[in-house]
Amino acid sequence: KQEVTQIPAALSVPEGENLVLNCSFTDSAIYNLQWFRQDPGKGLTSLLLIQSSQREQTSGRLNASLDKSSGRSTLYIAASQPGDSATYLCAVREGGGGADGLTFGKGTHLIIQP
């Protein structure tokens, strides 16, 4: 059974720092991997989606990488801002997982100090 682990569980850094969030998954037979952002009491917003054949995706200050063979992904946030404070979730989609094979990690709770 696929398991997704996110490290660290929580992170607090001063504004302006570059930071890396980590995601690992146990079964490398994935179709794609997504990073989501969740604000307190809110739903999820998709940030980046990386197909299994891709190595990375970029959107603004965000860069996500994927090393499928080692079962790892990282989300790099450049020049962090207080508005980046949120919980970041990683989810993998497995090819044989039926209608919706998304498996989520527990998330990294990020606080950017002004």
Add this chain to the structure above:
Amino acid sequence: ETGVTQTPRHLVMGMTNKKSLKCEQHLGHNAMYWYKQSAKKPLELMFVYNFKEQTENNSVPSRFSPECPNSSHLFLHLHTLQPEDSALYLCASSQETGLSEKLFFGSGTQLSVL
């Protein structure tokens, strides 16, 4: 605003009550999902509907009863719930159910069972 609206935002109910959660999407999508997010646990898929037909029931107890009258609306009927059912219930939609489809989430209903 993601185009997926959930009501109510908050719900408190006793174990003997019957209530319903509502989800409406304005994106012209054909697939809709219910997820459960409990404290300190990963998101769990509950149900998937594609073109109004239920395509996945992830071993959810019968005290949760979904209804999808059309592709734009999804309900989750609740009855005789347990305190451990307290969680954030998230609705999502996608164009169809497929491996490359991106999911769009609503803001969720925060449910407390007393």
